[in-house]
Amino acid sequence: MLNGTALEALTERPIRFLRSPWPWRSAAYLLAGTLVGPAVAVPVAVLAAEESTVAVVAAVAVGVAATPVLGRFERWRLRLVDGLPLPVTPHRRWREAALGAVTMLALWWIDLVMLAVTVAGPALLVMSPVVQPTGHPAAMAAASAAGVLLLPVAAYTITAWAGARAGMARAVLAPESSELREVRRSRARLVDAFELERRRIERDLHDGAQQRLVALTMSLGMAKLDVPADTPVGRLVGLAHDEAKQALAELRELIRGVHPQVLTDRGLPAAVRDVAGRSPVPVEVDLPFAGRLPASVEVTAYYVVSEALANVAKHSRATRATVRGRVRDETLLLEIHDDGRGGADPAGGTGLTGLADRLAVVGGRLSLSSPAGGPTRMRVEIPCG
Numbered sequence: 001m002l003n004g005t006a007l008e009a010l011t012e013r014p015i016r017f018l019r020s021p022w023p024w025r026s027a028a029y030l031l032a033g034t035l036v037g038p039a040v041a042v043p044v045a046v047l048a049a050e051e052s053t054v055a056v057v058a059a060v061a062v063g064v065a066a067t068p069v070l071g072r073f074e075r076w077r078l079r080l081v082d083g084l085p086l087p088v089t090p091h092r093r094w095r096e097a098a099l100g101a102v103t104m105l106a107l108w109w110i111d112l113v114m115l116a117v118t119v120a121g122p123a124l125l126v127m128s129p130v131v132q133p134t135g136h137p138a139a140m141a142a143a144s145a146a147g148v149l150l151l152p153v154a155a156y157t158i159t160a161w162a163g164a165r166a167g168m169a170r171a172v173l174a175p176e177s178s179e180l181r182e183v184r185r186s187r188a189r190l191v192d193a194f195e196l197e198r199r200r201i202e203r204d205l206h207d208g209a210q211q212r213l214v215a216l217t218m219s220l221g222m223a224k225l226d227v228p229a230d231t232p233v234g235r236l237v238g239l240a241h242d243e244a245k246q247a248l249a250e251l252r253e254l255i256r257g258v259h260p261q262v263l264t265d266r267g268l269p270a271a272v273r274d275v276a277g278r279s280p281v282p283v284e285v286d287l288p289f290a291g292r293l294p295a296s297v298e299v300t301a302y303y304v305v306s307e308a309l310a311n312v313a314k315h316s317r318a319t320r321a322t323v324r325g326r327v328r329d330e331t332l333l334l335e336i337h338d339d340g341r342g343g344a345d346p347a348g349g350t351g352l353t354g355l356a357d358r359l360a361v362v363g364g365r366l367s368l369s370s371p372a373g374g375p376t377r378m379r380v381e382i383p384c385g
Helices: 014-019 022-049 053-080 092-126 137-173 178-226 232-258 261-266 268-278 295-316 352-361
Strands: 283-286 321-328 331-338 365-369 376-383
Touching: 014 022, 014 137, 022 053, 022 092, 022 137, 053 092, 053 137, 092 137, 178 232, 261 268, 261 295, 268 283, 268 295, 268 321, 295 321, 295 331, 295 352, 295 376, 352 365
Parallel strands: 283 321
Antiparallel strands: 321 331, 331 376, 365 376
């Protein structure tokens, strides 16, 4: 069983797609419909055409009895072009019967037309010397060559229709359930709760541990003034004072990472400028926002920019980077660009998958262009409504 779907396979590179089983599986998927659909539809149509009440009743009875069978067949053959699991939903039998009725009345002959146009047409052109042996040799050779060139087009066409057909069948058999919608809402609530907890931790660190470290540093500094620096005790006090200052600096950096106060007080542009100012790579910031954005949007955008700039510093070998943002049609658009070596890969452990998941919670999207040799351009869209 292949993973993914036929529609996802269309995004592969042409050579890889054409060498994959997807075109053949798509053709088998459509062919199965053209074989089974008429086996039910034709007898029903013949009985319905008879001018007798008994024949009409028999046609209705055959159609009603056959629709659940066709529906179960649709569920079974969906695996040819859709490797994603199909959940069991309420009213499963009714959904299968409805899909079977639509298949019997309309979909099977659409499958037949698609196969006839996309496969039979190029095949007849390829066999032109055999079909029309008396034709002009040059014309026959040109027709055969055209048929060969149309075969890859036929593979794409068949796969596209099979993928769309399977998507419709999936929508009927397993529509988005209320449970899934509740899962998405609960995920958003969990993120909000996580942000509240993050802010509480930041506040506790700022008001508790940081103040104690400040007091400890001051006390050690005063003790350092009273003890000669060239004595063993003076050296130990000096070392403890330096360690306390280093711990205080690290704690402040941790607090800034947990939830930057500048983001709460002054908004996204100031927080991004703060991150850019601490980046080892020169960063140009262009965020001309007139007012504040929703808190969830600002927090998400801030951590996306922070992670992106961290990746630039760690992996890209860039000499400069740019962060630009605009609000258009109630959507925050961010672009992070660097002139590094490129080749960013979500599977490479650079945090891109985590960023995409975080954006998905607020309905955002992430697109990335990072060819080998660079440059890298990340585009982020976050709804503000």
